[in-house]
Amino acid sequence: MFFGQSDTEMKSTQNRLIAQVQRVRMLSPNVNEYELALSDGGLPEPYAAGAHIDVFLPQHGARQYSLIRPWRQGAPLVIAVQRERNGRGGSGWIHEHLRTGAVVEIGQPRNLFALTPGSARRILIAGGIGLTPLLCMAQELLDRGDPFELVVCARDESRLIYAGELLNAPLANHVRFVLDNGKPEHGLDARALLAAAAPGTQVYCCGPNSLMDAVRAAGSHGANLDLHFEAFGAMSNAPVKADVNQAPFEVACRLSDITVQVQPDKSILDALVDAGVEVDHSCKEGWCGTCLTRWSEGTPIHRDTCLSEEDRGRYVAVCTARCGDGGRLVLDI
Numbered sequence: 001m002f003f004g005q006s007d008t009e010m011k012s013t014q015n016r017l018i019a020q021v022q023r024v025r026m027l028s029p030n031v032n033e034y035e036l037a038l039s040d041g042g043l044p045e046p047y048a049a050g051a052h053i054d055v056f057l058p059q060h061g062a063r064q065y066s067l068i069r070p071w072r073q074g075a076p077l078v079i080a081v082q083r084e085r086n087g088r089g090g091s092g093w094i095h096e097h098l099r100t101g102a103v104v105e106i107g108q109p110r111n112l113f114a115l116t117p118g119s120a121r122r123i124l125i126a127g128g129i130g131l132t133p134l135l136c137m138a139q140e141l142l143d144r145g146d147p148f149e150l151v152v153c154a155r156d157e158s159r160l161i162y163a164g165e166l167l168n169a170p171l172a173n174h175v176r177f178v179l180d181n182g183k184p185e186h187g188l189d190a191r192a193l194l195a196a197a198a199p200g201t202q203v204y205c206c207g208p209n210s211l212m213d214a215v216r217a218a219g220s221h222g223a224n225l226d227l228h229f230e231a232f233g234a235m236s237n238a239p240v241k242a243d244v245n246q247a248p249f250e251v252a253c254r255l256s257d258i259t260v261q262v263q264p265d266k267s268i269l270d271a272l273v274d275a276g277v278e279v280d281h282s283c284k285e286g287w288c289g290t291c292l293t294r295w296s297e298g299t300p301i302h303r304d305t306c307l308s309e310e311d312r313g314r315y316v317a318v319c320t321a322r323c324g325d326g327g328r329l330v331l332d333i
């Protein structure tokens, strides 16, 4: 899955790894799969299904792609990249330049979309390239022997990726296809699907905003469901980046001993970058997770769409977070 794209070139080298493309495989006319092996002795940290990596591209900044295969010691990291015809060039650059043997900088795996523990039934709903994190989840659930259903939505068979895997054992018994052939009225009936789900069912959805909006709306009716979403692009309810009605506040960077004033019309991220503090970032809208930074003092006002309530106790998305009027926020950076 493609998460986002930056309008600035990344300058930070924190936590970056050097990877070499081991294999490129065409999954559909506009989707390629890439196997990335770490070089220079780097090791990916173990990750759970739902994780993604940043891929740092020359002139295009960071892009985020879900990891398709569960973590295995020594195994390559596998991502799939859909060429975005109306994008700003990052996916096109990858399709044109990432050939077997090419070297690229990546970040350590990060997870904002992990499976919640428990024995509840799970429904995974994928739209298009949004299948990638859910395919990893499906493999993890198969390994555990946990029950689940994977609903795969696509326009038609020619747009399906990993069709062979989905149509054969052991996945086939868990998969349901919804092909609308370009007619939205033949698409997923999210309300019917979720109305039939038992209370407490965990629902994981990744795909276009239209699909996620439909699942979100359907999930808000009826049974008490546990809904999880992975942004495919900016969320339709993405927060604004700054609030001109707020007073300035102070952000102190504990490790670099730099303190900045954040004006109402600026984000913390912009104030940090202006002061020369290196912070990786990408979407600048609070959904990709690239700019997540640990905080240790203060009362952040979270306005991202990527952090769980638990993670908000440790991290802020500095592209969208604020601090109470006149307050002071201390970051571990």
Ligand code: FES
Pocket (backbone or CB within 6 Å): 280, 281, 282, 283, 284, 285, 286, 287, 288, 289, 290, 291, 292, 304, 306, 317, 318, 319, 320
């Ligand atoms: S840059 Fe994407 S969440 Fe901050």
